Amino acid sequence: MKKIIITLSLAALTLTSCGTKKKIAELESKNKEIQDMLNSTTLKLNTCLAEKQGMATRIEDLKNSNQDLIKTRDNFATLSTKGAENIEKSLESLKEKDLKISRLQDAITRKDSVTLALVTSIKRAVGVDDPDIEVNVEKGVVYISIADKLLFKSGRYEVTDKAKQILGKVAAIVKDKPNFECMVEGHTDNVPVVNNSVLVDNWDLSVKRATSIVRVLQNDYGIDPKRLVAAGRGEYIPLEENTTAEGRARNRRTRILVLPKIDQFYDMIEKEMKNQSK
Known part of the structure; x- marks a missing residue:
């Protein structure tokens, strides 16, 4: 009976890890x-x-052409009908491009301002002066x-x-x-764990640590579990070499990611890109 219980427990843990890896892959994708999309948007902005x-420059050239025309007509202060129409069309086109540029800049600014405000509040609340707690931003994620x-x-x-x-x-x-998600990542060094009925290797340890923190956030502090993701990265994304005690200590960490919901941000950028095609 004990063997059956152990086998079922390991199977459940394996399924949970697979589900988590799939979620991570989807988020990373x-x-x-x-x-x-942001790179493409920035390129369009520069264009x-x-x-x-x-x-x-074209408008300035048209103005200069009209000035020459005025001089050749005995300094009468009149623009040619064709020249006036060209200037009017050019101004309208310039206004349209200004509007498109403004929309692109607003989309990027909204994303940057949200991230900056979030990082500031986290540093103030958590206490970033603690050397064992680091807060930073990478690719728009805190x-x-x-x-x-x-x-x-x-x-x-x-x-x-x-x-x-x-x-x-x-x-x-x-x-x-409330519009942000929270992903908890467990990271270990490369020292093997003591194999037992629960932990087989560092994959298991990193996943179990992530799920332990997720449960605290859910059960002790009432975070909606729909907003939580538990992920184990094992020993495979080290910050430093595992050849020294200091390096291994740096690699043993938990990262808590606070990020805008991917779907909402993607929809915002997609909407702005569609506006550019009109």
Whole structure:
């Protein structure tokens, strides 16, 4: 009977990990799509700015041509009908390009301002002066990296009481941002874990640590589980080499990602791109 229970437990853990990996893959894929879209949008913005400059030069040339025409007609202050029409059309075209540029800049500015405000509030709430807690932004996502010694005992995945105080501050920020998702990533060094009925390797340890934190955020602080993602990255994304104790300590960490919902941001960028094609 004991063997059957152990086998079922391992199977459940495997299925959970697979589901998590699939979710991570989907988020990373969507994030790449957004970055590609932003790169394309920036390119279009630069093209519009260049066209705007060319249009301004053309308008100036038309004005100079009309000045020459005025002089040849005994200094009568009249513009030719054709010249006036060309200037009017050029001005209208310039206004349209200004509107498109403004829309693109607004979309990028909204995304940047939201990220900046979020990072500022997190630094203030969590206490970024603690060397074991780092806050930074990468590709529009806010990362809170917490050293494992603040969260877990060595080789364990149960969250400590001290860690719950830190997670409470993070939870307050997440709850204040209902349109954001929260992904918890567990990272380990390359030292093998003691194989037992629960943990087979560092994959298991990183996943179990992530799910432990997710449960605290859900059960202790009331975060909607629909907004939470638990992910284990094992030993495979180190910050430093695992050849020294300091390097291994740096690699043992938990990252909490606070990010706008991918679908909402993607829809905003897609809408602005469609406006440019009109």
